[in-house]
Amino acid sequence: MDNKLEQAVKQICDECGNDRTRIMDIVIALQKSQGCVSSQAMDLIAKQVNAHRVEVEGVVSFYAFLSKDPKGKVVIRVCTDVVDRMKGVNEVGQAFQAELGIGLGETTEDGNITLEHTPCIGMCDQAPAALINDEVFTNLSEDKAKAIVQALKKDADPKKISIELGDGNNANELVKSEVKNNICKKGEIIFADNESGAGLKKALELAPADVIKEIKESKLRGRGGAGFPTGLKWDFASKAEGDQKYVLCNADEGEPGTFKDRVLLTERYDLLFEGMTITGYAIGANAGVIYLRGEYAYLRAFLENKLVERRDKNLLGKNVLGKDGFDFDIRIQMGAGAYVCGEETALISSCEGMRGDPKNRPPFPAQKGYLGCPTVVNNVETLSIVTRIMEKGAAWFTGIGTEASAGTKILSISGDCEAPGVYEFPIGIKIEDLLKEVKAENAQAVLIGGPAGQIISATEFNRYICFDDLATGGAIVIFGAQRNILEIVNEYMDFFIEENCGYCTPCRVGNVLLKQRLEKIISGKGEKADLDYLQDLGDSVILTSRCGLGQTSPNPILTTLKNFRSLYEGLIKVEKDIMEPTFDVKAALNDAETVAERQSVIY
Amino acid sequence: MIRNRSVRILRGKKMGKPKIATASLAGCFGCHMSILDIDDRILKLVELVDFDKSPVNDIKKFTGRCLVGLIEGGCANEENVHVLKYFRENCDILISVGDCAINGGVPAMRNGIPLKECLEEAYINGPTVYNPSKQIPNDKEIPLCLDKVYPCHHVVKIDYYLPGCPPSADTIWEALVALLNGKPLDLPYELIKYD
Numbered sequence: 011m012d013n014k015l016e017q018a019v020k021q022i023c024d025e026c027g028n029d030r031t032r033i034m035d036i037v038i039a040l041q042k043s044q045g046c047v048s049s050q051a052m053d054l055i056a057k058q059v060n061a062h063r064v065e066v067e068g069v070v071s072f073y074a075f076l077s078k079d080p081k082g083k084v085v086i087r088v089c090t091d092v093v094d095r096m097k098g099v100n101e102v103g104q105a106f107q108a109e110l111g112i113g114l115g116e117t118t119e120d121g122n123i124t125l126e127h128t129p130c131i132g133m134c135d136q137a138p139a140a141l142i143n144d145e146v147f148t149n150l151s152e153d154k155a156k157a158i159v160q161a162l163k164k165d166a167d168p169k170k171i172s173i174e175l176g177d178g179n180n181a182n183e184l185v186k187s188e189v190k191n192n193i194c195k196k197g198e199i200i201f202a203d204n205e206s207g208a209g210l211k212k213a214l215e216l217a218p219a220d221v222i223k224e225i226k227e228s229k230l231r232g233r234g235g236a237g238f239p240t241g242l243k244w245d246f247a248s249k250a251e252g253d254q255k256y257v258l259c260n261a262d263e264g265e266p267g268t269f270k271d272r273v274l275l276t277e278r279y280d281l282l283f284e285g286m287t288i289t290g291y292a293i294g295a296n297a298g299v300i301y302l303r304g305e306y307a308y309l310r311a312f313l314e315n316k317l318v319e320r321r322d323k324n325l326l327g328k329n330v331l332g333k334d335g336f337d338f339d340i341r342i343q344m345g346a347g348a349y350v351c352g353e354e355t356a357l358i359s360s361c362e363g364m365r366g367d368p369k370n371r372p373p374f375p376a377q378k379g380y381l382g383c384p385t386v387v388n389n390v391e392t393l394s395i396v397t398r399i400m401e402k403g404a405a406w407f408t409g410i411g412t413e414a415s416a417g418t419k420i421l422s423i424s425g426d427c428e429a430p431g432v433y434e435f436p437i438g439i440k441i442e443d444l445l446k447e448v449k450a451e452n453a454q455a456v457l458i459g460g461p462a463g464q465i466i467s468a469t470e471f472n473r474y475i476c477f478d479d480l481a482t483g484g485a486i487v488i489f490g491a492q493r494n495i496l497e498i499v500n501e502y503m504d505f506f507i508e509e510n511c512g513y514c515t516p517c518r519v520g521n522v523l524l525k526q527r528l529e530k531i532i533s534g535k536g537e538k539a540d541l542d543y544l545q546d547l548g549d550s551v552i553l554t555s556r557c558g559l560g561q562t563s564p565n566p567i568l569t570t571l572k573n574f575r576s577l578y579e580g581l582i583k584v585e586k587d588i589m590e591p592t593f594d595v596k597a598a599l600n601d602a603e604t605v606a607e608r609q610s611v612i613y
Numbered sequence: 614m615i616r617n618r619s620v621r622i623l624r625g626k627k628m629g630k631p632k633i634a635t636a637s638l639a640g641c642f643g644c645h646m647s648i649l650d651i652d653d654r655i656l657k658l659v660e661l662v663d664f665d666k667s668p669v670n671d672i673k674k675f676t677g678r679c680l681v682g683l684i685e686g687g688c689a690n691e692e693n694v695h696v697l698k699y700f701r702e703n704c705d706i707l708i709s710v711g712d713c714a715i716n717g718g719v720p721a722m723r724n725g726i727p728l729k730e731c732l733e734e735a736y737i738n739g740p741t742v743y744n745p746s747k748q749i750p751n752d753k754e755i756p757l758c759l760d761k762v763y764p765c766h767h768v769v770k771i772d773y774y775l776p777g778c779p780p781s782a783d784t785i786w787e788a789l790v791a792l793l794n795g796k797p798l799d800l801p802y803e804l805i806k807y808d
């Protein structure tokens with residue numbers, strides 16, 4: 011056996027305490043240093059951490075950024091999200107292919123560069139974009155793609171490609187990225203000036219139960235998409251039995267079209283860390299984990315450094331801010347390219363070093379979460395808001411937004427508009443007003459909440475963004491009149507087909523069947539009954555899937571079936587065929603005619 | 614019986630007893646055996662319907678429009694397609710009976726292998742084949758095979774599906790009676806449980 015590999019594995023496993031719940035960290039580190047996690051490496055890891063080999067292989071095969079077979083030293087991942095396609099990523103992808111002389115999914119002959127595609131990397135406001143190893147490249151053009159390849163051919167280190175640094179902390183020594191924040195509208199809560207540390211101080215003066223009471227009174231609801239009342243969630247976790255409890259921050263931000271957490275992590279990390287600490291105090295947890303999506307690895311060193319600074323200031327660590335008996339620290343858990351890991355139970359599985367499979371509920375994470383302990387999972391934005399609520403009080407917070415939906419919401423807006431970026435609005439903004447604000451003229455459709463949300467048409471632009479009407483985790487994508495809505499829906503179905511974990515048949519198979527039927531309609535072969543089929547099957551997938559992914563995956567189809575029905579109906583064949591229009595008997599007989607060397611006498 | 618689209622029943626039409634037809638395409642005739650397995654209820658069935666084109670009575674051509682066509686087996690060759698189309702043209706309601714009609718069944722095991730390889734294995738290379746002339750049967754009377762075995766609903770519109778290998782006689786009986794009486798079908802769990 012390869013001695014060097016054995017040493018590398020041993021060293022990495024030792025660094026992770028030979029802890030099988032940290033298999034994720036181990037394989038990510040190995041992937042980085044070796045370019046793959048080979049079959050041999052899996053055996054070695056399994057032995058080292060005392061796990062079954064299949065557990066290791068299960069993890070490696072699950073995540074898009076891990077591979078059993080060697081990849082190039084440099085892996086270029088072109089983002090092929092719908093918005094990137096709208097902004098010309100197909101041409102950029104072709105330029106990469108031409109310049110490298112390879113196709114998608116291939117590696118150059120010298121083994122240096124691999125070219126792949128990946129779903130949304132959280133850069134829709136500066137699309138087309140690509141990841142090159144951990145570095146992010148934005149606003150790509152064919153020329154820029156060519157220049158990047160030429161630079162990489164000279165020196166296979168993407169860090170050395172010359173770029174114009176982005177604004178704010180994107181230019182920080184530890185980030186050095188060309189990503190731009192594009193903060194277009196600052197609201198009263200997240201992007202307003204705040205007194206750092208005031209929220210935490212206030213919380214520590216209160217009893218934990220009173221902190222929870224304050225959050226309950228603020229009527230804060232989760233900003234990650236599901237909108238669950240935050241105070242109630244904390245209450246469950248605080249009352250659940252267990253000596254050890256955890257706070258998990260969901261920074262997986264995988265919903266296509268969302269990128270606001272990226273900006274919060276870059277500029278408002280202090281609000282987040284402080285919010286996690288407050289949460290820990292409130293529920294009685296002494297440890298927090300930030301699950302950072304693999305696509306945001308470029309922020310990791312920066313965030314780690316900020317954590318160190320907090321420890322130095324006793325904002326983390328033992329007896330935080332001198333509060334006797336309150337210890338709290340935070341670690342960062344990297345993801346590795348799996349949308350489903352944003353689902354809270356899948357996120358927990360991933361933090362535990364396993365495949366990112368969702369878990370059955372109950373028990374809910376608040377009862378039995380990370381490592382079997384009571385756990386609160388909250389979104390980056392939710393936790394950041396917590397800090398502000400503690401600083402300014404629940405009454406201040408409920409004064410912003412609407413009666414039922416307090417506070418502001420940060421929206422990630424992209425697509426066909428002049429000013430894509432991050433906007434903080436009081437909750438309750440009308441879509442019409444929002445479109446004006448981002449300078450989107452002649453919008454045909456708006457996607458609210460990403461593909462898991464809904465696609466609405468112009469007749470509904472008088473609706474409101476709030477928990478009782480159009481709820482959203484923050485993704486807003488605008489489609490102009492020139493866009494083909496059904497093609498877009500079809501691309502979103504590809505996303506769910508690619509990203510589901512495969513556990514439930516309705517989700518794994520149902521989404522494929524939905525897509526096939528949609529394509530039949532798009533190709534002009536559909537009949538009226540196919541529309542009923544889409545509705546029935548879509549409803550079944552929603553009803554019978556285990557987690558939120560399957561329960562929302564038919565939404566692109568179902569919401570357009572409702573809001574853009576005429577597009578479907580316009581494609582439906584009027585005359586009835588005897589034969590199914592998708593069955594081509596002549597083609598089906600081709601092989602036999604060749605073998606028999608005679609033509610069919612019937613067809 | 615799994616519903617595919619709502620069907621208006623022709624009950625009360627003047628034409629006298631409704632007619633029923635059956636066909637076996639790429640199946641093993643097991644589904645037809647199951648039809649015969651309704652035993653003495655077949656006498657009741659004959660009171661309710663007349664049998665038109667079917668291997669049961671060896672009528673080769675439709676004598677008139679039928680209410681129901683029962684299809685066993687998927688489409689493996691051009692003749693199967695031809696017959697299925699003929700049924701679709703002449704029956705108001707087509708029912709895929711059995712797993713072969715619904716999924717392709719055992720014959721569809723060849724679907725992952727190119728047709729040429731399949732024929733060569735069957736007639737030339739197979740370990741038990743004795744075929745000194747090394748010819749693949751190719752009389753022009755023999756229908757040409759399709760590239761793979763297609764479930765019936767990939768070829769024509771199918772209205773209902775009766776799963777099972779074969780569906781039990783009781784299932785078939787209950788389904789026909791419900792259909793002929795225009796009643797919803799409520800199959801007990803035992804009849805749709807397969808393991």
Ligand SMILES: Cc1cc2nc3c(=O)[nH]c(=O)nc-3n(C[C@H](O)[C@H](O)[C@H](O)COP(=O)(O)O)c2cc1C
Pocket residue numbers: 231232233234235236237238240260261262263264265349350351352353354355387388389390392393557558559
């Ligand atoms: C497929 C899927 C992906 C999700 N992705 C995210 C995500 O990226 N970020 C997030 O905060 N919540 C995501 N969620 C929602 C989480 O499951 C969970 O509700 C949320 O993190 C709770 O935090 P909150 O109450 O603060 O919103 C996702 C849910 C599903 C079903």
Ligand code: SF4
Pocket residue numbers: 350368509510511512513514515517518555556557558559560561
């Ligand atoms: S619904 Fe989809 S993603 Fe969720 S558990 Fe089932 S297969 Fe996995």
Ligand code: SF4
Pocket residue numbers: 639640641642643644645685686710711712713714718719777778779
């Ligand atoms: S479903 Fe079963 S019984 Fe019916 S034809 Fe096929 S193999 Fe024979």
